[in-house]
Amino acid sequence: MPEETPVLAAEDVTKHFDTGRQTVRALENVTLRLYRGRIAALVGESGSGKTTLARLLAQFYPVTSGEIRLRGEVVSGPDKDFYGEVQLVFQDPFASLNSLRKVEHNVRRALKLHGHAADDAAVHELLAKVNLTPAADFARKLPHELSGGQRQRVAIARALAVRPSVLLGDEPISMLDVSIRLDVLNLLARLREEEGLALLYITHDIASARYLSDDIYVMYAGQMVEGGPAESVIQEPKHPYTRLLLDSSPDPERAGGSSAFTATAKLGEPPSLVDPPPGCRFHPRCPFAKEQCKTSFPPRTEFADGSWTNCWLHNES
Amino acid sequence: MKVRIGIGIIVFFSVIAIIGPWLNDLMGIGPWKIDYDAIAEPPGAGHLLGTTSQGTDVLAQMIAGTRNSMVVGSVAGVIGVILSVVVGVTAGFFGGKVDAVLSFVTNMFLVLPVLPLTLIVAGYVQDTGPITIALIIGLFGWAAGARTLRAQTLSLRGRDFVMAMRMIGESKPRMIFVEVLPHLAGWISAMFLHLVLAAILAEAGLAFLGVSSADTISWGTVIDQARQVALLNGMWWWFVPPGLCIALLGTATGLVNFGIDEVMNPRLRTADIKAMRKALA
Numbered sequence: 001m002p003e004e005t006p007v008l009a010a011e012d013v014t015k016h017f018d019t020g021r022q023t024v025r026a027l028e029n030v031t032l033r034l035y036r037g038r039i040a041a042l043v044g045e046s047g048s049g050k051t052t053l054a055r056l057l058a059q060f061y062p063v064t065s066g067e068i069r070l071r072g073e074v075v076s077g078p079d080k081d082f083y084g085e086v087q088l089v090f091q092d093p094f095a096s097l098n099s100l101r102k103v104e105h106n107v108r109r110a111l112k113l114h115g116h117a118a119d120d121a122a123v124h125e126l127l128a129k130v131n132l133t134p135a136a137d138f139a140r141k142l143p144h145e146l147s148g149g150q151r152q153r154v155a156i157a158r159a160l161a162v163r164p165s166v167l168l169g170d171e172p173i174s175m176l177d178v179s180i181r182l183d184v185l186n187l188l189a190r191l192r193e194e195e196g197l198a199l200l201y202i203t204h205d206i207a208s209a210r211y212l213s214d215d216i217y218v219m220y221a222g223q224m225v226e227g228g229p230a231e232s233v234i235q236e237p238k239h240p241y242t243r244l245l246l247d248s249s250p251d252p253e254r255a256g257g258s259s260a261f262t263a264t265a266k267l268g269e270p271p272s273l274v275d276p277p278p279g280c281r282f283h284p285r286c287p288f289a290k291e292q293c294k295t296s297f298p299p300r301t302e303f304a305d306g307s308w309t310n311c312w313l314h315n316e317s
Numbered sequence: 318m319k320v321r322i323g324i325g326i327i328v329f330f331s332v333i334a335i336i337g338p339w340l341n342d343l344m345g346i347g348p349w350k351i352d353y354d355a356i357a358e359p360p361g362a363g364h365l366l367g368t369t370s371q372g373t374d375v376l377a378q379m380i381a382g383t384r385n386s387m388v389v390g391s392v393a394g395v396i397g398v399i400l401s402v403v404v405g406v407t408a409g410f411f412g413g414k415v416d417a418v419l420s421f422v423t424n425m426f427l428v429l430p431v432l433p434l435t436l437i438v439a440g441y442v443q444d445t446g447p448i449t450i451a452l453i454i455g456l457f458g459w460a461a462g463a464r465t466l467r468a469q470t471l472s473l474r475g476r477d478f479v480m481a482m483r484m485i486g487e488s489k490p491r492m493i494f495v496e497v498l499p500h501l502a503g504w505i506s507a508m509f510l511h512l513v514l515a516a517i518l519a520e521a522g523l524a525f526l527g528v529s530s531a532d533t534i535s536w537g538t539v540i541d542q543a544r545q546v547a548l549l550n551g552m553w554w555w556f557v558p559p560g561l562c563i564a565l566l567g568t569a570t571g572l573v574n575f576g577i578d579e580v581m582n583p584r585l586r587t588a589d590i591k592a593m594r595k596a597l598a
Contacts, residue, residue: 058484080486088484095477100499110485155481162485 005072006033007198008057008086008166013066015052022274026052027222028297029066034166034198039188041201041209041230043245044219047270050202051091053219054170057200058088084114087159088168092175093151097143103127103154104139110161130157130187149180156187160195167191168200173208185212206245210234218242221271221281223297228307238301238309240286280312288313320579323572326565334387337380346377348534369542369555378539379558385447385535386517386562392448393516396455398509401462406501408463409470410493420467426460432522439528446533450523454516462508469504473497506577510570517563536562 015027027049034040042050056063059078068075075082090096097106104123111118111126124135130153132138143151152172159167169188173181189212192199203209209216210230217227218241226239237243268285271277277284283293292298292312301314333340341348351373368374408419435453439445473479474497482496498505521537523529529538536559543556 060480083484083486090477090481092477096481098478098482098496098500101496106481109482109487113486158481158485 004035006069007036007071009033009069010053010057011067011069013053013056013068014064015049015056015061016064024273025222025276026273027056030219030222030224032057032200032217032224034200036165036198037192037196038215039192039199039201039213040215040217041203041213042217042219043203043206043209045204045245045270047221047273048219049222050219051170054088054168054200054202057168058086080113084162085164086166086168087162087164088170089152089155089159089172091171093148093155094175096155097151099143101142102139103132103141103143103146106154106158107139107161110158114162116161116163126157126161127154129160130154131183132157147180148176149184152176152184153187160191164197166198166200168202170202171204172201174203174205181208188212205249206234207249218245221276222273223281223310225282225311226307226309228303229305232303232305232307236305236307238303238307238314239282239311240288240313241282244285280310319572320576323569323576326569327573330383330387330562330566333380334384337384341377341380344377346374348373348378348381350374350377369552375539375555375558378534379536379562382535382539382559383562385533386520386537389447389451389454389520389535390513390517390566392451393455393458394509394513396452397459397462397512397516398505400455400459401466401508402505404459405463405466406470406493406498409467410474410489410497412471412474416467423460423463423467426457427464429457431457432519435519435523436526436528439523445529447520447535450520450529451516454519455512458512458515462512465508466501466504469501470497473500503578507574510574514567514570517566521563
C-alpha cells in the first residue's frame with residue numbers, strides 16, 4: 001500500500017446508535033484509508049455496517065469514537081469545504097434526484113455553489129463526462145424520463161460538479177439492471193484514471209469488487225475482518241468469512257466440494273447488532289471457531305503480500 | 318377539461334365579486350331596493366330570480382353577497398395557508414426544539430373549539446364585517462394544515478435527494494423553497510381551496526346563527542333570511558341560489574385540485590403540458 005497521506009480516512013472509528021431503549025453497535029474500531037487514484041472496495045453482507053461507514057466518512061452523523069481525517073487533518077463537522085472534497089453517490093438513483101427538477105438543475109446548482117462556471121457549456125461538459133450524450137438533450141430531461149443507469153450517472157455528474165477528490169459510492173450499481181452495471185463500473189474506473197479521484201466502492205458483490213478495485217476491505221457485523229490488495233484477498237482469502245463470501249459467488253470452474261462451507265448445511269444468519277456475539281462476531285457461523293474466538297477479538301495479522309486479517313487462525317501467539 | 322371547468326367557475330364568481338355593485342346598477346336592481354309591486358314573486362321577466370318576502374330582488378342580493386363571501390373565503394384562505402406553511406414547514410424542516418415549540422402551539426390551536434370561539438370573539442368585536450369573520454376563521458383554522466405539512470416536510474427532509482443537495486452545499490432557505498416546497502404544492506393548494514370553502518361555509522353558518530353585521534349581505538345572510546320565511550311558503554327561488562353557489566364553488570375547488578395534482582406530479586402530466594400550464598396561469 002502507498003505510504004502517502006490518505007485523502008480521506010476513518011481511523012479507529014466506532015459508531016453506536018442509541019435508540020433510547022437499546023444501543024445498536026453498528027461499527028467497532030474500524031479503520032479505512034482512501035488514497036488518491038485508488039479504488040477501495042468495501043465488501044460485506046447487508047447490515048454489516050458498510051453504509052454506516054460511508055455515511056460517517058461523508059459526515060452525515062458524528063462518530064461515537066475515533067476520527068475522520070481529511071488529508072491528515074481531523075474533520076470536526078461537515079461544512080462546505082468538506083463537501084467540496086468529499087461526495088457520496090447514493091444507492092438508489094430513483095430517490096436521489098428531485099423528481100420535479102430537470103437534470104441540469106442538479107448539476108448547475110452544484111457548480112454554482114462551489115464557485116465554478118455554471119453556464120450551459122459547463123453543464124453539458126459534465127454530462128458528457130458521464131456519457132450522457134447528447135448532453136443538451138439530457139440536460140432538459142426530468143428524472144422520470146431517464147433509466148436507472150442514466151439517473152445514477154446524473155447523480156455522479158452532480159457529485160463531480162463540485163470537483164471532489166473523494167467519491168464514496170454506496171452500492172452505486174445494486175439498484176441498476178444487470179446489463180448497465182458494467183457501464184457504470186467502467187465510468188467509475190475511468191474517473192479514477194482521469195480525475196485522480198480516491199474512490200470508495202461499497203458492494204456486496206465481491207466479483208464486481210475484484211473487477212473494479214485496487215484494494216478490498218471485508219466487513220462483518222460492524223468489524224473489519226480482512227483487507228489488502230484485491231488479487232491477494234480474492235486468491236488467498238485468509239479470514240473464513242471472506243472465504244464464505246467467495247464461495248457464495250457462483251464460479252463455474254470450481255468443482256463442488258472444494259469449499260469449507262458446503263459441508264455445513266446451515267450457514268447461519270448475521271448476528272443482531274444490538275446484542276452482538278462477544279469476541280469475533282463471526283464465531284457462531286465459523287466452521288473453524290476455537291475457544292479463543294468466543295472471548296476476544298483477534299489482533300491484526302499482516303502478510304507479506306500486503307494483506308492483513310483479524311483472525312485467530314492466523315495468530316498463533 | 319375538469320380543471321378548465323373548475324377554473325371557469327372560480328373566475329366567474331371572482332368577476333362577479335369585483336364588478337358586482339356596478340353590475341347591479343347596470344341592471345337597475347339593488348340588494349336593498351324594495352319593489353312593492355312584486356313581493357314574494359317567483360322568477361320572471363322583471364326579477365330574473367324572483368323577489369323576497371320584503372320585495373327585494375334575489376339576483377341583486379346574490380350579486381352583492383358574492384363579493385362578501387368571496388372576500389371572506391380568500392382572506393381566510395390566504396391567512397390560514399400562510400400560517401400553516403410557515404409553522405408546519407419550519408417545524409418539520411428544522412426539527413428539534415423549534416419543532417417542539419411549534420408543535421405545541423399547533424396542538425393547542427388544534428383543540429380549540431373554533432365555532433364557539435368565533436362566536437365569543439365576534440361578540441366582543443364591534444363590527445363583525447366580512448373581514449373580521451375572515452380574520453377569525455383564518456387565525457383559528459390553520460392548525461390541521463400545519464400538522465399535515467409538518468409531517469410531509471419531515472418525510473421529505475430525510476429523502477436522499479434533499480441529503481444530496483445538502484451535500485453539495487445548498488443553503489437552507491433554497492433547500493426549503495426550491496427542493497421541499499414544490500413537493501408540497503399539491504398539499505398547499507388543496508389546503509388553500511379547502512380553507513376557502515370552509516371559510517365560506519363557516520361564514521354562512523355564523524350568519525345563519527345571526528353573527529354578522531346587519532348591513533352585510535353574503536350567501537350566508539341570504540340563506541339565513543330565507544330560512545325564516547321561504548321554506549314555509551315554498552319560495553324555492555330564495556334559498557336555492559345561495560345554496561347552489563356554495564355547492565358550485567365547492568365543486569370548482571375540487572376540480573382545480575385534480576389539475577394541480579397533474580401539474581405537480583410530472584408523471585401524471587398528459588400530452589399537452591403547455592395547455593395545462595396556460596390553463597393554470
